[in-house]
Amino acid sequence: TYDYIVVGAGTAGNVIAARLAENGANDVLVLEAGVSNEGVLAAQVPFMGPTLTPNTPYDWNYTVTPQTHLNGRTFPFPRGRILGGSSSVNYLVHQYGSSADYDRLARITGDPGWAWRNLRRYIDRHEKFVPPADGHNTNGQYIPSLHSTRGILPKSLPGFSHGIDARVIATTQELSAEFPFNPDTGGGDVLGLGWVQSSIGDGTRSSSATTYLNSVINRRNVDVLVNAYVTKLVRTGTVGGKPSFRGVQFANGPQSPTTNVFARKEVILSAGAFGTPQILQLSGIGDRAELTTKSITTIVNNPSVGKNMSDHVLLPNNWRVQGTESLDNLLRDPVAFGAALDQWQTSKTGVLSNGVTNHLGFFRLPNNSPIFATTPDPASGPTASHWEMIVSNFWINPAVPQPATGSYLTLISALISPTSRGTLKLASNNPFQAPLIDPNFLATDFDRYAMRESVRAVKRFAGANAWSDYVIEPVGDLAAQTDEAIDAYVRSISTTVFHPVGTASMSPRNAAWGVVDPELRLKGAEGVRIVDASVWPFVPNAHTQGPVYLVAERAASIIRGY
Ligand code: FAD
Numbered sequence: 001t002y003d004y005i006v007v008g009a010g011t012a013g014n015v016i017a018a019r020l021a022e023n024g025a026n027d028v029l030v031l032e033a034g035v036s037n038e039g040v041l042a043a044q045v046p047f048m049g050p051t052l053t054p055n056t057p058y059d060w061n062y063t064v065t066p067q068t069h070l071n072g073r074t075f076p077f078p079r080g081r082i083l084g085g086s087s088s089v090n091y092l093v094h095q096y097g098s099s100a101d102y103d104r105l106a107r108i109t110g111d112p113g114w115a116w117r118n119l120r121r122y123i124d125r126h127e128k129f130v131p132p133a134d135g136h137n138t139n140g141q142y143i144p145s146l147h148s149t150r151g152i153l154p155k156s157l158p159g160f161s162h163g164i165d166a167r168v169i170a171t172t173q174e175l176s177a178e179f180p181f182n183p184d185t186g187g188g189d190v191l192g193l194g195w196v197q198s199s200i201g202d203g204t205r206s207s208s209a210t211t212y213l214n215s216v217i218n219r220r221n222v223d224v225l226v227n228a229y230v231t232k233l234v235r236t237g238t239v240g241g242k243p244s245f246r247g248v249q250f251a252n253g254p255q256s257p258t259t260n261v262f263a264r265k266e267v268i269l270s271a272g273a274f275g276t277p278q279i280l281q282l283s284g285i286g287d288r289a290e291l292t293t294k295s296i297t298t299i300v301n302n303p304s305v306g307k308n309m310s311d312h313v314l315l316p317n318n319w320r321v322q323g324t325e326s327l328d329n330l331l332r333d334p335v336a337f338g339a340a341l342d343q344w345q346t347s348k349t350g351v352l353s354n355g356v357t358n359h360l361g362f363f364r365l366p367n368n369s370p371i372f373a374t375t376p377d378p379a380s381g382p383t384a385s386h387w388e389m390i391v392s393n394f395w396i397n398p399a400v401p402q403p404a405t406g407s408y409l410t411l412i413s414a415l416i417s418p419t420s421r422g423t424l425k426l427a428s429n430n431p432f433q434a435p436l437i438d439p440n441f442l443a444t445d446f447d448r449y450a451m452r453e454s455v456r457a458v459k460r461f462a463g464a465n466a467w468s469d470y471v472i473e474p475v476g477d478l479a480a481q482t483d484e485a486i487d488a489y490v491r492s493i494s495t496t497v498f499h500p501v502g503t504a505s506m507s508p509r510n511a512a513w514g515v516v517d518p519e520l521r522l523k524g525a526e527g528v529r530i531v532d533a534s535v536w537p538f539v540p541n542a543h544t545q546g547p548v549y550l551v552a553e554r555a556a557s558i559i560r561g562y
Contacts, residue, residue, distance in 0.1 A: 002029040002223075005248050005263040006270055007230045007279065009034075010085020011545055012532040012552035013270030014208035017224075018152075018216045019556030027221040029261060030213075031228040031250050033275075034058065034081035037209045043088045045344055046159075046200050047352040052089040053078030059089065062274065062437055064496075069420075069442040075398065075495045077437055079274060083226065084209030086272065087545055090498070092198040092205060092355040094155045096123070096550060097542030098362075099188030100381030108537050110508040111518035113554065116188055122553035127151040133159025133203035133353035141195040146187040153211045153549070154201020155186075160354035162393040163325035164409065168193070168359045170466035178363075179389075179461060185360060190385055190541045193361025199545065200355065203348030208549075227252050231431035233267060233283040233528065234260055235299060243299050244526040245283065254432040266527055266559070270552075273500040273534040277306035277424045278435045280504065280515075285525065294429045300524040304513050308505050309422035310539040311439045312388070312497035313415040315451060315490055316397040317458050318408050318475040326407035327351065327394035359391040362416060362541055365453055375446040378417040384541050387454040388414040389461065399493040400476070409471060411462060413454035414497050416541055419444045424503045439496060451490045452483060499544040501536035519558050531555040 006017045009032035021028045035057065042048040043058070053059040054076035062077045080086035099116035106115035129147045132138065138157050172181040172193050182192030199206040216222050234247025248267055251258045269276050280286055284299035286306060291298045330336050330351065343350035362385035365371070379386055390412040395402040397410070422440035427433045442448050455478070462471050473479075477489035507514020507523075515523060516535055522528040533548050540547045 001262045001264055002027050003263065003265045004028045004268060005261060006030045006268045007248060008032060008085060008269070008271035008275060008532065009083050009209065009213060009224060010080065010270055010272055010532065011087040011208045011548045012555075013268070014084065014212040015549060015552035016268050016270060016531050016556055016559070017222065018212035019553070019560065021216040021219055021222045024219070024221055026265070028223070030222070030224040031230055031248065032083055032224065032226050033229040034083065034226065036226050037083040037088050037207065040082065043082065043084070043207070044204050045341070045352050046092055046198065046203070046205055046355050049089065049091050049205065050356060058082045060274070060434070062434055065436055065438040067439070067441050069491065070494055071491050077439075077496055078498055079272060083213060083224070084207035086498070087199070087207040088205070088209055090545060091543070092200055093357070093360065093543040094197050094199040094546055095186040095542045096188065096546040097540035098190045098380055098384040100379070100384040101540035101542070101547070104380040105506070105537065109506050109518040114518065119550050119554060120188065122550050123151070124148045125151050126153055126549050126553055128154050128201070130154045130156050130201045132156045133200070133349050134161070136161065140183065142197065143184040143187060146184055152215060153199060154206045155197055156200050157195050157197060158354055158358040159200065159203055159349065160351050162358055164391070164393050164470070165358055167466045167470060168391055171461055171464045174464050174466055175461065178457070179361065182361060186546070189383065190362040191364065191383060193359055193389065196355065196357050196360050198355045200353070203344065203353030229253065229432070230271065230279055231258060231282060232279060233285075236262065236527070239526040242524060242526045246527040263527070266529055269528060269530045270532045272532050273309065273503050274424055274435060274437060276530055276532055276534045277503040278426065280305050281426050282429065282431050285522070290425060294426050296429050302515060302524055304505060304515050306424040306503050307421070308502040308537065309424060309439060309500055310418050310420070310502050311422070311441070311500040312539060313418065313441050313447070313451060313494050314497040315413045315454070315494045316399070317411045317413060317455065317478050318395060318397055319411075319462055319478070320472045320475055321407045321409045321470050322472060323470075324407060325393070326409065328402065328407050331394060331402060332404075356396065357390050357392050360388060362388050363457065365450060369449070369453070371446055371449040375419065375444075378419045378446060380417070380538070380541060384417070386417045386450050387457070388416050389458055390414065397493065398495045408475070409462070411458040413451070413458050415447055415450050415454070417450070418539065419446045421502070439500065441494060442490070448487060448490070451494070452486045455486050455490065497543070499539055501533045501539045501544060504530045504534035505537040506535045507537070520555050529555065529559065
């Protein structure tokens with residue numbers, strides 16, 4: 001028996017484990033289905049992050065159900081299965097989103113504690129801004145007063161400069177009305193394009209495992225089990241008329257015996273936007289009609305479990321470019337890559353000390369866009385965005401392998417304020433069978449409209465004078481001009497930015513929908529809280545690790561009462 005059991009040593013789970021254990025008053029058990037992150041080189045070298053997924057031992061290796069609005073295509077949907085969870089395998093972009101996201105969260109839940117003016121305080125204990133790997137002068141690349149140097153997780157500006165960086169900045173001047181410069185992409189103001197901030201310190205990935213978990217792992221009041229696959233929550237009785245679930249069942253694998261462990265205080269579910277609703281449903285907490293078809297006895301009938309999934313749609317737009325400044329040859333040439341790895345191992349510098357982008361930006365559709373005649377603006381507020389652009393100095397396209405020759409520029413466009421909602425359902429009552437993941441991408445007119453206009457916008461960006469002696473031509477159907485042709489292009493290669501949320505959504509205490517209350521307690525039950533990406537009711541204006549870290553820091557303060 002422990003005071004607290006944390007299910008999932010991922011991004012949020014490790015924050016909870018560390019904060020509950022740090023004062024020595026609580027004993028904490030952490031159960032993680034994946035392996036240790038120790039010695040996993042690609043989880044340390046920032047630029048190698050993308051090699052950790054899909055189809056590896058560090059990934060859950062999920063595939064989405066055929067996507068109705070993407071020509072019936074399926075594609076991988078990576079999730080980290082390793083200490084640190086997705087923070088150990090992600091692409092390291094680190095930001096919090098728009099202040100409007102938090103203010104909207106406060107409005108939706110009726111809890112002003114989720115508003116930006118309160119949540120931003122947790123940045124202080126979370127992040128530790130450090131110099132970039134190349135030690136360059138970062139003046140004008142971020143606003144130091146918005147950040148902290150006292151927190152636990154090292155983060156930094158890009159540690160390697162690219163030939164295209166100057167062209168990107170020049171475009172923000174040349175086309176300043178449409179693509180203004182954002183002096184800080186990791187503050188609460190997301191609009192405009194600026195320098196990326198990443199969960200990197202000393203040229204090395206910062207995950208929740210290398211930071212939060214490592215800060216407590218040698219304490220006697222913390223036990224961490226890897227290869228511990230949680231199969232369900234165990235009912236331990238009835239408290240105040242509600243079923244309590246202070247037990248957790250886990251196994252090392254499908255053929256192994258199960259073990260039950262119990263919490264004196266609480267079980268914290270932090271298994272992520274897919275793992276958490278899967279475990280809830282396996283425990284009899286979900287939509288009775290669906291659970292019955294899987295021969296699971298319903299204990300808490302809550303149709304919101306596994307619904308309301310929202311995610312950012314990713315569209316990789318590629319151009320063929322001049323010269324050899326792009327990183328395409330590095331990726332094709334094992335000798336060059338080996339030299340870069342030697343440099344990283346010797347000095348933690350060079351191209352591999354950096355992530356996959358140096359610049360990103362968030363943008364709004366024009367206020368007079370015809371779509372707003374039929375769809376209310378779904379952005380979090382007037383200072384929040386509809387779409388994002390990510391600039392990469394090489395070929396990125398999950399749907400199309402890197403060509404054997406040539407140099408490329410990728411301007412990813414991503415849908416940031418989707419109105420489509422997806423689902424996470426069980427395939428069967430076998431806990432080891434992958435769940436059915438349906439993000440239901442681009443199901444609405446708004447989502448298709450925003451993607452189409454994002455394609456036109458990134459083409460205007462690449463058409464600036466700043467690129468005229470560099471960009472040669474768009475690749476494939478990116479050349480499309482008509483609405484119909486652009487829509488067909490979007491359908492043919494869009495995929496996920498890996499930011500699913502909402503499958504165990506927060507809602508006001510007495511709402512008829514939602515899975516947890518504003519203090520993250522599981523509704524209709526006792527003894528369980530949920531702390532991970534699944535509690536965000538809508539996907540924020542950010543790569544989601546930052547918003548997950550802030551939610552987890554506040555959750556820890558709610559649980560501990562500080
Ligand atoms: P996770 O961090 O995924 O943690 C869930 C944990 O629970 C995992 O360790 C998992 O193994 C464990 N678990 C699940 N089920 C069970 C079970 N049954 N039993 C035991 N353990 C279980 N965000 C950014 O901000 N920037 C980026 O650049 C970025 N890039 C990304 C790239 C990829 C490939 C991926 C996958 C994600 C990326 N994200 C990025 C998203 C971001 O990493 C996630 O939103 C965030 O880490 C989610 O945190 P979480 O705590 O909800 O879940």
